[in-house]
Amino acid sequence: MSTSTAIGAKVKILRIGKEMTIKQLSEACGLSVGFLSQFERGISSIAIDSLETIANVLGVPLSELFVETEDKVPTEEPEDPVMHGMELIPSQASAQMYQYILKQPHTDYALLPRLYTLLPPAGEEEVPEMYSHKGEEFLFVLEGTITLYLEDRKYIMYP
Structure with missing residues (x-):
């Protein structure tokens, strides 16, 4: 797994752990839902300043996003039935x-x-x-x- 993919997966784990939807994270950090979705799935990379904003919104230090864990991405969140052009x-x-x-x-x-x-x-x-x-x-x-x-x-x- 690439570093970018691992960081995106970690953000998703933390976001779902805080019972936050991707839309709520989007609104809180000023990044689009489509971009965040691609980032969490490892399709897009992210600038460090945007990553720091996400860490602040999630209430964790930036370094936490770089720590490897054995956590798996929870599957309770239903898939978005809407197909977006960027996907x-x-x-x-x-x-x-x-x-x-x-x-x-x-x-x-x-x-x-x-x-x-x-x-x-x-x-x-x-x-x-x-x-x-x-x-x-x-x-x-x-x-x-x-x-x-x-x-x-x-x-x-x-x-």
Whole structure:
């Protein structure tokens, strides 16, 4: 476990031990909920002055955050069902396509919401890749254009 990840986990343990929500910590120290969530999970690093502010809010000396413990992060706190943009992690679906899953891992779904980023072909001779599957699909084009072939019809999708 990296030092940043260990410190983030320690902050979460202390915060939950004080029965403080991440939103309450956010309001008390002036850092966003999204940033604190990423920090506690080891996704983001943090500046030492912000870490000192967190330590003060939690009522512990800054050095306490650097002490290794065997404590585990409590699991009583329910997961946030809302997916925030800064939490999206891309996965490469193909050479020209990245996807972001727009739901929390622990939630059920009838429709799997995903955001795709389609990269343009690298050169004129490169053929855009085709994507096909059975079932329903919901498309909402934010930028650019997509050619959709549905059964025997061709649709040009614009924003």
